[in-house]
Amino acid sequence: MKLHILLLTTLSLLVAKTYAQQTILITNAQVWDGTSDRVVPNTSVLIEDHLIVKVAPTIKAPKGTQIIDAQGKTLIPGLSDAHVHLALTMGMQTIRGQAHWMYTALRAAASAENFLMQGFTTVRDLGGPVFGLKKAIDEGLVPGPRIFPSGAFISQTSGHGDSRTANELSTYWYGNIMHPIDALGWAFVVDGRAEVLKAARENLRQGATQLKVMAGGGIDSDFDPIHSVQFTVDELRAAVSAAEDWDTYVAVHIYNSEGAIRALEAGVQCLDHGHLLNETAIKKIKEKNAWLVPQAYWIDAPADFWAPGQDQIPPETLKKVKIVLEGTKRQMDLAKKHQIKMGFGSDAYGGLGLESLALMEFTARTKWYTPVEVLKQATSGNAQLLALSGKTNPYLEGPLGVIVAGAYADLLIYEGNPLEDIRVLTDPKEHLKLIMKDGKIFKNELKKAD
Numbered sequence: 352m353k354l355h356i357l358l359l360t361t362l363s364l365l366v367a368k369t370y371a372q373q374t375i376l377i378t379n380a381q382v383w384d385g386t387s388d389r390v391v392p393n394t395s396v397l398i399e400d401h402l403i404v405k406v407a408p409t410i411k412a413p414k415g416t417q418i419i420d421a422q423g424k425t426l427i428p429g430l431s432d433a434h435v436h437l438a439l440t441m442g443m444q445t446i447r448g449q450a451h452w453m454y455t456a457l458r459a460a461a462s463a464e465n466f467l468m469q470g471f472t473t474v475r476d477l478g479g480p481v482f483g484l485k486k487a488i489d490e491g492l493v494p495g496p497r498i499f500p501s502g503a504f505i506s507q508t509s510g511h512g513d514s515r516t517a518n519e520l521s522t523y524w525y526g527n528i529m530h531p532i533d534a535l536g537w538a539f540v541v542d543g544r545a546e547v548l549k550a551a552r553e554n555l556r557q558g559a560t561q562l563k564v565m566a567g568g569g570i571d572s573d574f575d576p577i578h579s580v581q582f583t584v585d586e587l588r589a590a591v592s593a594a595e596d597w598d599t600y601v602a603v604h605i606y607n608s609e610g611a612i613r614a615l616e617a618g619v620q621c622l623d624h625g626h627l628l629n630e631t632a633i634k635k636i637k638e639k640n641a642w643l644v645p646q647a648y649w650i651d652a653p654a655d656f657w658a659p660g661q662d663q664i665p666p667e668t669l670k671k672v673k674i675v676l677e678g679t680k681r682q683m684d685l686a687k688k689h690q691i692k693m694g695f696g697s698d699a700y701g702g703l704g705l706e707s708l709a710l711m712e713f714t715a716r717t718k719w720y721t722p723v724e725v726l727k728q729a730t731s732g733n734a735q736l737l738a739l740s741g742k743t744n745p746y747l748e749g750p751l752g753v754i755v756a757g758a759y760a761d762l763l764i765y766e767g768n769p770l771e772d773i774r775v776l777t778d779p780k781e782h783l784k785l786i787m788k789d790g791k792i793f794k795n796e797l798k799k800a801d
């Protein structure tokens with residue numbers, strides 16, 4: 352009998368533990384909510400499980416609450432990066448030729464953790480096999496940010512996503528053997544409306560929250576000049592219609608104005624890069640109420656960013672880098688002048704550790720925007736961009752990128768005030784004292800409350 356009671360008690364305790372709400376109260380923070388222009392001192396934030404339930408000057412702690420004294424430090428929403436490639440931690444030729452896919456996958460997990468530990472609680476992955484990584488992170492198996500995955504790049508033959516070597520022949524003309532790049536979920540090299548639809552739907556089937564289409568020449572590819580315009584209007588419309596049928600949208604890789612205008616006409620809602628855009632193209636973005644995600648920090652990026660794993664930048668790549676960088680200032684000037692909706696995205700990829708380059712974008716953008724404007728781009732602004740994923744958005748329980756009741760409990764506490772000095776964000780080891788994602792604490796260097 353005694354044993355019976357003991358078992359029951361143990362069982363009910365276990366059940367209680369499973370279902371009990373975990374509550375955390377953060378007190379004495381100066382809070383920036385993600386949308387306003389100032390911080391509010393002496394504020395408390397109550398978190399229940401994975402959501403923020405109350406933000407107020409004083410909050411009575413419910414029984415069993417863990418209390419964290421923020422000691423007057425600055426609490427802001429978790430940051431987001433709208434252009435990452437978590438699985439692309441080596442050169443593409445290494446990934447397709449030498450690295451075992453599981454090694455690539457484990458490096459992707461390490462990269463995801465690096466992004467999270469820099470304060471990025473959400474990323475939009477714009478190409479690469481990350482569906483499994485996203486699932487593992489959401490399940491809590493490995494630490495990392497929330498991922499909005501695109502899946503495989505959709506590229507035309509000879510486009511930016513066609514990474515075949517000179518000796519790898521077209522599967523269409525020379526046989527049906529799958530290239531490793533297709534088989535491993537990196538790219539669909541497709542031509543014509545029907546093939547684009549198939550590729551788009553394949554990605555959507557895997558759980559893509561948006562589609563990534565290559566609409567023009569790129570730096571990190573050998574057979575497409577920067578000036579090239581990729582995919583016909585009809586092909587682009589095919590991708591857009593497949594996306595819209597899933598209630599989501601298409602983002603394109605594009606530098607030049609011709610490709611940008613064509614993509615916008617086809618219904619594309621987000622242009623990534625855009626470094627060579629002229630005023631006509633920028634005005635078209637405005638007219639279509641679309642988004643632009645440029646990388647202003649590239650002007651100052653180190654050489655190994657452009658040629659990961661290589662001793663020096665190959666001359667062909669260097670030529671392309673030069674063309675793109677020359678347009679960057681004009682693009683940013685025009686985007687600012689026409690008040691284009693700016694997503695915050697770094698495209699920082701190519702090596703473990705290079706994730707830290709994403710932080711350079713904060714300082715780079717202050718040449719055009721105030722710190723609080725840049726902060727909005729990387730929090731509540733990006734959240735609007737991510738929300739274009741409509742019903743495919745896996746995180747629909749509350750808003751992201753804001754500190755309000757009902758929002759996801761993704762938040763950061765900094766020593767120093769990034770609204771006054773954006774450089775606070777660029778040294779997370781030193782300044783970032785607490786990282787919470789989905790109500791879970793991944794770093795806490797604040798002293799105990801007692």
Ligand SMILES: [Zn+2]
Pocket residue numbers: 434435436477698
């Ligand atoms: Zn990219």
